[in-house]
Amino acid sequence: MPAITAATSGLTKVYGSGDTQVVALDQVSITFKEGEFTAIMGPSGCGKSTLMHCAAGLDSPTSGSVRIGTTELSTLNDRRLTQLRRDRIGFIFQAFNLLPTLTALENITLPLTIAGRRPDPQWLERVVAMVGLAGRLGHRPAQLSGGQQQRVAVARALAAQPAIIFGDEPTGNLDSRAGAEVLGFLRDSVRELGQTVVMVTHDPVAAGYADRVVFLSDGQLVDEMTRPTPDRVLDRMKSLDTRSRTS
Numbered sequence: 619m620p621a622i623t624a625a626t627s628g629l630t631k632v633y634g635s636g637d638t639q640v641v642a643l644d645q646v647s648i649t650f651k652e653g654e655f656t657a658i659m660g661p662s663g664c665g666k667s668t669l670m671h672c673a674a675g676l677d678s679p680t681s682g683s684v685r686i687g688t689t690e691l692s693t694l695n696d697r698r699l700t701q702l703r704r705d706r707i708g709f710i711f712q713a714f715n716l717l718p719t720l721t722a723l724e725n726i727t728l729p730l731t732i733a734g735r736r737p738d739p740q741w742l743e744r745v746v747a748m749v750g751l752a753g754r755l756g757h758r759p760a761q762l763s764g765g766q767q768q769r770v771a772v773a774r775a776l777a778a779q780p781a782i783i784f785g786d787e788p789t790g791n792l793d794s795r796a797g798a799e800v801l802g803f804l805r806d807s808v809r810e811l812g813q814t815v816v817m818v819t820h821d822p823v824a825a826g827y828a829d830r831v832v833f834l835s836d837g838q839l840v841d842e843m844t845r846p847t848p849d850r851v852l853d854r855m856k857s858l859d860t861r862s863r864t865s
């Protein structure tokens with residue numbers, strides 16, 4: 619049985635109060651297993667980003683629990699939480715978030731540099747080769763295409779050998795070819811490196827790269843699909859859209 623890399627239990631997030639109160643997540647319990655690629659999908663506003671942010675320790679739940687490995691996040695003070703995010707979690711966002719003055723290689727190793735850690739040269743070489751950046755490590759972000767910049771962000775997320783990588787619409791700013799490449803690299807990182815990946819996406823094609831898709835609707839986990847195909851994901855999304863419009 620693969621180990622559980624991250625899990626939420628009864629995770630609830632309420633924004634605001636009184637008339638403006640929004641229940642963004644309502645008792646969400648989910649596990650992410652080691653070496654598994656999960657896509658989170660659901661209609662706009664259903665709570666996907668909130669789930670990712672709470673699971674990754676970027677936002678705190680109103681109630682319920684989140685753990686990464688065996689660490690319960692609510693037991694950590696801010697400093698330890700920052701440390702845990704830095705050491706155990708990789709992030710990939712829709713905006714590439716690279717530092718313009720640094721080269722590709724410096725961007726990739728920046729989180730390690732900040733943590734005062736030396737990159738493992740063999741691992742770094744493997745990651746750089748996997749995302750096909752070996753010839754471009756000296757380039758600055760402005761000299762790279764959007765797809766190449768996102769590959770730098772993928773390599774940066776992988777560089778510290780994190781327990782888990784969270785992606786929030788990682789292909790949202792890319793054309794379909796560059797998006798397919800980045801998704802292929804995420805897939806490879808799961809298959810070849812045993813990485814655990816969780817990705818929020820709107821795109822059934824992107825979700826088709828995952829091992830499983832979990833569906834949220836109105837802040838609740840409503841369905842799950844293993845070995846997804848874009849067609850099956852699209853069908854399920856259509857029924858969720860109808861459901862949320864008629865509820």
Ligand SMILES: Nc1ncnc2c1ncn2[C@@H]1O[C@H](COP(=O)(O)OP(=O)(O)OP(=O)(O)O)[C@@H](O)[C@H]1O
Nearest residue numbers: 633634640641642661662663664665666667668669
């Ligand atoms: N900081 C906030 N303050 C108040 N409400 C918020 C806040 N962040 C999110 N919400 C609300 O919580 C709900 C869930 O938002 P969330 O961004 O998680 O949804 P999503 O599924 O990621 O949406 P999308 O697909 O449109 O990006 C929405 O109703 C949103 O308006």
